[in-house]
Amino acid sequence: MEYKFQVNLGGIIDLLSNHIYSSPQVFIRELLQNAVDAITARLHIEPAYAGRVSIELPAPYSAETPTLIFRDNGIGLTEEEIHSFLATIGQTSKRDDLAEGRSDYIGQFGIGLLSCFVVSDEIVVLTRSSGAGEDKTTEWRGHSDGTYSVRSVTHEMEAGTEVRLRCKPGSESYFAPEEVARLAHHYGSLLPYPIRLTTPQSTTLINEEEPPWKQEFAARELERDAYLDYGRKTFGMDFLDYVPLRSAVGDVRGVAFVLPHPMSIASRKTHRVYLKNMLLSEDAEGLLPDWAFFVKCVVNANDLRPTASRESFYEDEALQTTRESLGRCLRNYLVEMAESAPQRLKNLIALHYISIKALAAEDDEFFRIFVNWLPFETNMGTMTLTEYRKEHETVHYAHDMDQFRQIARVAASQSLCVVNAAYAYDLQLLLKFHELFPEALFQRVDANNLSHNFEFLTLNEQDELAEFMEAAEQVLRPLNCSVEVRKFSPPDLPALYTASSEESFRRSVETTKEVTNSFWSSVLDSLNERVMQEADGHLCFNYRNPLFYKVSRMQDERLQRLSIQVLYVQSLLLGHRPLTSKEMKLMNEGLLGLVEWGADIIEGGVQ
Amino acid sequence: MSASFEIERQVKELMSRSLQLPEGDEKIMILEEAVRLADTLDDVKLQYDAREAFIEAAYFGGIPEKALVAYAWCLAQYDRDPAGFWEWRILWRYKWMVNVICDFPQISREQIYEMLDDMERRFRSAGRGLKAIYKYRYRTERFFGNREEALRFYQLSEQSRRDDLTDCVACETDGKVAHQLYLGNDELALRLAEQLIRGRDKCRSVPHRTYSRLLVPLLRMGQREKAWDFHVRGYYMIARDRVMLDYLCDHFVFLSLYGDLESAARIFEKHYRWTEEVTNTYERFLFYRAAWLFLEKAEEAGMNALELQLPHSFPLYEAARSYDTARLKEWFKARAQQMAARFDARNGTDFFTKRLLDMQAIKELQQVSV
Numbered sequence: 001m002e003y004k005f006q007v008n009l010g011g012i013i014d015l016l017s018n019h020i021y022s023s024p025q026v027f028i029r030e031l032l033q034n035a036v037d038a039i040t041a042r043l044h045i046e047p048a049y050a051g052r053v054s055i056e057l058p059a060p061y062s063a064e065t066p067t068l069i070f071r072d073n074g075i076g077l078t079e080e081e082i083h084s085f086l087a088t089i090g091q092t093s094k095r096d097d098l099a100e101g102r103s104d105y106i107g108q109f110g111i112g113l114l115s116c117f118v119v120s121d122e123i124v125v126l127t128r129s130s131g132a133g134e135d136k137t138t139e140w141r142g143h144s145d146g147t148y149s150v151r152s153v154t155h156e157m158e159a160g161t162e163v164r165l166r167c168k169p170g171s172e173s174y175f176a177p178e179e180v181a182r183l184a185h186h187y188g189s190l191l192p193y194p195i196r197l198t199t200p201q202s203t204t205l206i207n208e209e210e211p212p213w214k215q216e217f218a219a220r221e222l223e224r225d226a227y228l229d230y231g232r233k234t235f236g237m238d239f240l241d242y243v244p245l246r247s248a249v250g251d252v253r254g255v256a257f258v259l260p261h262p263m264s265i266a267s268r269k270t271h272r273v274y275l276k277n278m279l280l281s282e283d284a285e286g287l288l289p290d291w292a293f294f295v296k297c298v299v300n301a302n303d304l305r306p307t308a309s310r311e312s313f314y315e316d317e318a319l320q321t322t323r324e325s326l327g328r329c330l331r332n333y334l335v336e337m338a339e340s341a342p343q344r345l346k347n348l349i350a351l352h353y354i355s356i357k358a359l360a361a362e363d364d365e366f367f368r369i370f371v372n373w374l375p376f377e378t379n380m381g382t383m384t385l386t387e388y389r390k391e392h393e394t395v396h397y398a399h400d401m402d403q404f405r406q407i408a409r410v411a412a413s414q415s416l417c418v419v420n421a422a423y424a425y426d427l428q429l430l431l432k433f434h435e436l437f438p439e440a441l442f443q444r445v446d447a448n449n450l451s452h453n454f455e456f457l458t459l460n461e462q463d464e465l466a467e468f469m470e471a472a473e474q475v476l477r478p479l480n481c482s483v484e485v486r487k488f489s490p491p492d493l494p495a496l497y498t499a500s501s502e503e504s505f506r507r508s509v510e511t512t513k514e515v516t517n518s519f520w521s522s523v524l525d526s527l528n529e530r531v532m533q534e535a536d537g538h539l540c541f542n543y544r545n546p547l548f549y550k551v552s553r554m555q556d557e558r559l560q561r562l563s564i565q566v567l568y569v570q571s572l573l574l575g576h577r578p579l580t581s582k583e584m585k586l587m588n589e590g591l592l593g594l595v596e597w598g599a600d601i602i603e604g605g606v607q
Numbered sequence: 608m609s610a611s612f613e614i615e616r617q618v619k620e621l622m623s624r625s626l627q628l629p630e631g632d633e634k635i636m637i638l639e640e641a642v643r644l645a646d647t648l649d650d651v652k653l654q655y656d657a658r659e660a661f662i663e664a665a666y667f668g669g670i671p672e673k674a675l676v677a678y679a680w681c682l683a684q685y686d687r688d689p690a691g692f693w694e695w696r697i698l699w700r701y702k703w704m705v706n707v708i709c710d711f712p713q714i715s716r717e718q719i720y721e722m723l724d725d726m727e728r729r730f731r732s733a734g735r736g737l738k739a740i741y742k743y744r745y746r747t748e749r750f751f752g753n754r755e756e757a758l759r760f761y762q763l764s765e766q767s768r769r770d771d772l773t774d775c776v777a778c779e780t781d782g783k784v785a786h787q788l789y790l791g792n793d794e795l796a797l798r799l800a801e802q803l804i805r806g807r808d809k810c811r812s813v814p815h816r817t818y819s820r821l822l823v824p825l826l827r828m829g830q831r832e833k834a835w836d837f838h839v840r841g842y843y844m845i846a847r848d849r850v851m852l853d854y855l856c857d858h859f860v861f862l863s864l865y866g867d868l869e870s871a872a873r874i875f876e877k878h879y880r881w882t883e884e885v886t887n888t889y890e891r892f893l894f895y896r897a898a899w900l901f902l903e904k905a906e907e908a909g910m911n912a913l914e915l916q917l918p919h920s921f922p923l924y925e926a927a928r929s930y931d932t933a934r935l936k937e938w939f940k941a942r943a944q945q946m947a948a949r950f951d952a953r954n955g956t957d958f959f960t961k962r963l964l965d966m967q968a969i970k971e972l973q974q975v976s977v
Contacts, residue, residue, distance in 0.1 A: 265628060422632075505673070
């Protein structure tokens, strides 16, 4: 014998109505959707008929229980349709049929009505089918405990559907006229059928204004004002500019507004999107290509699929093609501006250069046009590559921040302008430049090859320093650091410590091993194996530095050793390198030794 | 004093700047700098905070060995002063560490097991369940190719209760999909995957991974259309995410088997660069293996030369952008084989070499069924 589960309908309704919807306000959206679908359905049969929607907030029976009446003059329902649409919950096959088979409907009929239980314990639907010969008005009365009744009523009404809600205690704010007007406008401002709100005092048209992309303008200036005004009303922001958007795939129209402030790459790029003129989401992501984060959009799509949660568009090939076409609208806008309004483009780039760099990095043609405009950071200030190449034949660049910091100062004092290519897209752009303009000379510089260009000592000078070199090597060899003396600028720098990125990694391992237990130390050693052998620091003393000159000639061996230690540690600190405990010890030894020596001299002097 | 205050301010500024950046080198560099600066001060709390941010950036930016070093430091500080730091987070992130440690063949088997034991000890003494531990033991054994041990740990993990250190529900379900595929139950895996994709459970890597896993199985089941749909949706989700290189390789393999060699070539060009940027040997292995398959398919299709835009740094770089297919294939094949041998030597099995042969089997299977 088979039995069926007994389901507590009230509980299920509560669960569905309170949990499938993100907020109670959506009951207005669901009602609007049902109304629009009913109108669309009737238009298929009577193309000439004019659909309309009305919302009425009659004077309440009593102050505590306001009522809301929602009417459409759409296709209406017959009694059989009532049973199948309004009485079966969670019948997914029906939903799928509706979604796939009849793509011009937005909603899911009966399901949407459930959302009304969040604000009302009773839903009354009065409906009359618009079909020929259907003159019967039917009433469906549903309760949040899961029961409903259906009966014919004598009530005269035109074809269409009327939904009556009675406010449930605690939901009063959703029945306030201002709130209803706000929500109806929020979800339905683009709908092509008039929506009227009637209160005991007045009747107003909610969706009076057409979006600018549906309007015709006599002059460019009027168009501009209308768009920017629309942007201000929609987002409460004064935008720099606007770009009309259009995509044949997805049947998309809309506008992108240029943001008046810079955006970071990682921030969420959200847009206001409508599906068949009904608001789908205020913060839909993935509408535009990744690089296009300098705009905020409003678009309506008639031919894209929503996700199951109806919060954004479904990621499929249609959406991907749409994204490309919208990206092309923005790209054309920029290219056109480069030709016709360079000063405006300059202002735009000052704010949004990262976005434009991102596009240039993936689009060769665009890169060719824009490369002259894009700013790069160098150790001599921000400049474009064109400006750079006017002054310098070869483009020198450092590929990471660590290297750039190590060399910026020294390079500048040698009039070597170095691009810091550590920022997002910069390295990619430089490499692309190299590829597209093979005649341009590019050279990556790091601290090592920078010091290779330092001037060599003469043989005599080298002879002079023989003893010093021996002492320095003795101090530094145990620290995995090689030594050399060259001449370089600036003369106030006694020594330059340079290290490859492998060395930086080794150093981080070494300092970490000072605190980890033996197990983790062994893991770190294994990890480090690959780079251990070749990694070396390099200390280059500056022959032109007066202090170095004195140190190199010191007769007192101990004093010289201490001074070398201190110069070494100081050059590490200048490069922001963390000190290992060995180096810390060196510094302490060096400093204390020198202090002691100084004190001895003073004492000697006093004596 | 004021100098150290200034440095602290700089560290914090770098950390907040990093929040504005997507995962990638720039973010890693900025936080590396924050760590370096913090280390010049004697302020363990600041050093720890900077490293915590750095660990996440390095891990999700696809440079896990840097994350390991910083993690080792934090763990040591945590051991010195357990009350001073957040226990849950350091334990949670231990999972990241055991998740990537196998990818480095220079780490020995003993070290990997010891790390798992250490993690288990810590979970136990923190009063946590072992569901996550068993799961990572399962994954490790799977990685090594020890099927029986793997199945045993899977069982243990399934029998343990969820707690606050268990992976999120989306990851757990995705793990079930992976396991059913491992067992060869393609149909069941697909059913689970479709439930997951339809449902609400999501995280930063699921359902991205789920789509990838099912690409080849769907071809095997003859569901080409669904496979293509999964490819379109899944690839878009991970195309810019270097840490997903392993899953990108599934798409690369898929396109070669599906027969869209043009798209496969675009993936090859676009993502080859990542193999030079990451030091994770396992991910490089997967890419080289996929490239080998692609090149073999291209060769079979009579494409003796390929037009490819590869970086200057590629060892066989051609300025003219035209590459000899056979020569490229040999290059990737040789490297994939070397790496497989290296993993096998460490793992003490022949699983990786077998995986290369499997790749050939997949290819043959495809020829029969398409």
